[in-house]
Amino acid sequence: MTLRERLHAWRYNLVPDHIIGEILEKKWTDSAIPFVVLVATVVGFGTAIPGFFSPYSLQESTRQLGEFSLVVIGMTVVMLGGGIDLAVGAIFALSAFAAIATFFIFAMPVWVACLAAVGTGVLIGAINGFLIGYIRLRAFLTTLVTLIIGRAIFEILIVNYAGKAQMSQVYSDLWDFIGDDTILGASVPVWTALIIAVVAHIALTRSRIGWHILAVGGSRRSAHNAGIQVRKMVFLTYVFSGFTSGLAGFLFATRLSGAGIGTGHGLEILALTAAVVGGNSLGGGRGSIVKGLMGAIIVLVMTNGLIRLGYGTGTNQMVLGVLLAAAVTIDIRWLKNRHKVLNEMYVAPVYLNMVDAPSAEAGSGTKYELNSKLSQARSIGLGEVEGPEDVILDRNDNLYCGTRHGEVVRFFAPDYTDWEVFAHVGGFPLGLAFDKDENLISCVGAMGLYSITPDRKVTRLTAETRRSLTSIVDDAVLRDPNDLDIAPDGKIYFTDSTKRYDAHDWTLDSIENRGTGRLLVYNPEDGSTKTLLDGYHYTNGVTIAHDKKSLLFCETWTCRIHRYWLEGPKKGKAEILIDDLPGYPDNINRASDGTYWMAWLGMRTPSFDLSLRHPDFRKRMTRRLPQDEWLFANVNNGGVVKFDDRGKILMTLGDLEGKSHPSVTSMREHKGQLFIGGILNNRIGVFDIEGADKTWTAPVDYWGEK
């Protein structure tokens, strides 16, 4: 190995590039930028302003923050529903005035003032909701106009009645308590905002009405077609926004006991900026209350901070303008390109040096030398089955296989011309095995481990294992359960080929070649699933050895067969049985004479082996070329191999012309015949084995006579 190659190996095997793709797949990355901005803002202004974190200063700031957060929560809900509410500035001011007028001028109790404020808010919200939801006007302009109308009314009212309110002698302990005091160290606005935030969060994420609102925001037309009352939902979001802004106005009124021309001026811009800066998407459907709250803190700390640092008129607007433009642009570009970036970034190939294997070419004279014997195989279900990855026979000689349509198909003995759908499971049923009670257990690609009883009842056995501590994408889920076998004690040993790709993307895994395959065991007694081995390059076929003391499993992309000990001194340990095969091994099954059959999915090629030593090449390939021009592992030529317990190769079968079985993924011996399946094939093959025991069947041999 040259130094250059060694450096390459280190670069691509030690630097965890794949983490970037996995992190990008996480939803919380949406909040990452706002969160960083939040921390930077608070820390920045906290250090720049002396006394920023002093209790008194915090108390005053949080009081204001509570009110502002309420407004932002309302704005967030409206935005999630696909709208926008600029009228909050007017609602806030009018509600504050309503509270003040009720309390100071009409000398009503505090709760009536609160009701008046909230009622004002709800009323204006309802008007907005009616115009936008039911008459379907444009949200931005409509609320802009109601904002102007509201402000005009407010200014007229303030000019005429502000003096009267100030002269009032009305006094109430409750009013002052709400405006000045604290409960458990936090002020009333903070508590109110917290409660409303929690309620709104739960409603949005866990209630029917919240889901409907998000659905309308996500896609109005689809929501309508799904039977959601789109107009009503839009209406309700504005009513809610009016409610929270009204509440905020009331709290403002109790804090200042007065209102002026400037009350709530520009609040709509602040709230809008906060909601967007927090990471809520314009146009709806994506976002959360928490994002709104993050944005509220960022904007309030920034604007108050700039004032306290003594920057002149206009600075605030300048900063807000930049913040708003940047947030909206980033949001839209992110939304548009995240998927693209993810697609490009996700495949992160690693270095692998495959040792040269003996040739399998015809005429090479090696033990692996392939022939064309499989082309003599007779076909079953030609053109009727699609993708029989695994095949299996029961005690009555009936033949079963999975198909890519998510069905398990049964061909009837003795001639296998009639067939039926035995059970519909979904996913892609891959590995099959019968247990002692003749339940058919299947590894279903993209779904998990399933059991089908003789009377066709489908139950899920397991779909997850324990999550590993360092995982970023949840690896508890079984993404690609591939093959299984059942130990005499009933434990089901099975493989999950990769954590990085879904079952149908197995070819991508060959390009990346990262070892993330697992061997797992399911215990039917307590229903638990345990990971036994991890970090193999695409674990695939599994079979219990003839002596039942170990199991054999293969690792496809490195072309190896491993033995895993179930008992004895090496219990729980794995060792390599056969190394450096010239083909990619798939399923393994027991043969009648105490040996094993193994399928070759495809044969190794020098070009792909070379590319495995050049991860940079594969990386460039996945980023710059369309997928149909990529270099994949060869699956055009495969075969069947027979080997014994010591790993000695006894025989090979191939179909060099590729007429009927170019790629083989499974085979079962049954009464002297070999049944052959292929995940990309349109048939099952039957091949007569010379000199094989014509009475031997796998169920009888393994589980005994019934």
Added chain:
Amino acid sequence: MNLSTFNQERIVLIATVLVVIFAAIVLPGFLNVTNLISIVRSISVLGILALGMAIVIIGRGIDLSMVAIMAMSIAWYLQMLHTGYGETEALMLVLLAVVFIGAVNGFLVAYADVPPIFVTLATGLFVFGFVRSQLIPSDAVTVPAGHWLEAVGAARFAGIPVDVFVFLTLAFATFLFLRFTKWGRYVYYAGDNPAAARNIGIPVRPMLVLRYILSALFSFIAGLLTAASLLSIQTRVINSNLLYDVILVAVIGGIGLSGGKGGVRNVLIGAALIGILLNVMTIANISLLLQNLIKSTILLAAIILDGWLNPRDEQTAQQGDI
């Protein structure tokens, strides 16, 4: 005569005539020449802004930064003159800045796909904030003594202030542009159905940038005229309802907010109605606050009517088009 002949343009025209007749009878002094000239003059700045807005709206956009650009560009221009910049130097710098802001608006809308409402709201805020905090020391900046703007403000042709002629010239130029030039027609196609316009090979995105640059330039001209007539520029105009008056003129004249509809004639009619209405209210001694309320209520009615006459096309309206 069936109902469909009552389109918005005619309704507004009839309303304008009715208001004029009503005012002529009830309000003494409405019909005298000085008042009429003052009406025309008052609507020329509004009209120029509305022309810029109309070009943008027809292309299915909106420009909320117009008033900020108008006030702040002129304020900075006058400030530069006060601090000793040469006339051409200052003018070039301001023009460059105006074109730049228009281009930023257009770029973000066209190439970053950000909704125009947010882009222009943000740039409007930024322009005001930046100029006010970094470039000028106070809210109002005066026109230096002996500057050519004084002459423009005082100039009269046939007794009519020069603003009016500027407005009419710009209106005629806009009319020629929209009606008789290829790019002018493209504005309608792009506003009517941007995706289809793009498919037939119209340079939709460069044209969007062009439209926002045009509206910024119109704002600058409106600013020059404002400064010429008042001999100073007050940056607090940002906080006034001028921007909404501009939208009001465009919408009430019958330029559909969903794009592709309307023309210069609609701006003229809208400006006439609003100008006369404002004048009537002022003569009738209605307070400014109440005027705001009345204007905004009319705007709401206009938007409801617009929504009714030009319902949003669910097929071509984008998701998130708010």
